[in-house]
Amino acid sequence: MTWHFTEHPAAFRAAAGTHLAAEPARNTAVLTLMDGADRLGWWAEPDGRVTGVLTVSPSGALHLGATTEEAALALAVRAGEEPTEVRGETAAVEAYAKASGRPWRPVVRMRLFRLGEPTPPDPVPAGRHRVAGEADVPLVAAWTREFATAIGDEPAEDYTGFVTERISEGRLVLWETPEGRAVSMAAVSRTIQGQARVHLVYTPPAERGHGYAAGATEAVSRVAAGAGASQVLLFTDLSNPTSNALYQRLGYRPVTDHLGVEFTATGR
Structure with a gap:
């Protein structure tokens, strides 16, 4: 039993493809990050079965996919x-963190949801959705920076390329008022292995309380299903009961809990 590593997505797919395909929801982060990862890894059992996968991002963050606690423990004791x-399913991340011997603290607790029976917002918010276009890039880039700040991330200087990719591929929708003013947005990842993940759900503070995010989320979920996603997923922050309740009203159902931890010099 051992971890194997590569910098080449094609080699990773060849080795871990069966595992990724068997659990596309639980492997959603790895599936959507692997083409831009600095390094990819898989844990092989004595019979060759893969029971753990990971990506290492350019920033050095480690993302675990569906991974056994045994594999997470073995990874934690690797020199260097x-x-x-580290982010991933709670049990695997806790096993890794405790075995590492390094001070750490939890920074986010999330829940992965999968869309079951789609349910339109009730009441339906005023206005309608539309797929964002090239002219929306400046607004969406500004909102993406606000979104990053709101969730506690360090915002990038420029999100133009990030949002242009999503807009040019028809993967970002805006909710606009009856007068045509954009008031909320939601995006979805590319469909990989039959799964796509909703993200960038954001409404500026002055526009909240009218159900616009529900309208945008329901619309982009339909975009994902229309693009061939058999599993439409999203993550929620467990500290935000409002968003957790909203997504369940739209038909999303819990899959598994996730944990993000940060290693520190001084401990918790």
């Missing part, structure tokens, strides 16, 4: 493997 942040 010292990421500053």
Whole structure:
């Protein structure tokens, strides 16, 4: 039993493809990050079965996909493997963090949801959705920076390329008022292995309380299903009961809980 690593997505797919396909929802982060990862890894059992996968991002963050606690423990004791942040399913991340011997603290607790029976917002918010276009790039880039700040991330200087990719591929929708004013947005990842993940759900503070995010989320979920996603997923922050309740009203159902931890010099 051992971890194997590569910098080549094609080699990773060849080795871990069966595992990724068997659990596309639980592997959603790895599936959507693997083409831009600095490094990819898989844990092989004595019979060759893969029971753990990971990506290491350019920033050095480690993301675990569906991974056994045994594999996470083995990863934690590898010499020189010292990421500053680890994210993944709660049991595997806790096993890794405790076995590392390094001070750490939880930074986010999330829940992965999968869309079951789609349910339109009730009441339906005023206005309608539309797929964002090129002219919307400046607004969406500004909102994306606000979104990053709101969730506690360090915002990038420029999100133009990030949002242009999503807009040019028809993966970002805006909710606009009857007068045509954009008031909310939601995006979805590319469909990979039959799964796509909703993200960038954001409404500026002055526009909240009218159900616009529900309208945008329901609309982009339909975009994902229309693009061939058999599993439409999203993550929620467990500290935000409003968003957790909203997504369940739209038909999303819990899959598994996730944890993000940060390693520190001084402990918790």
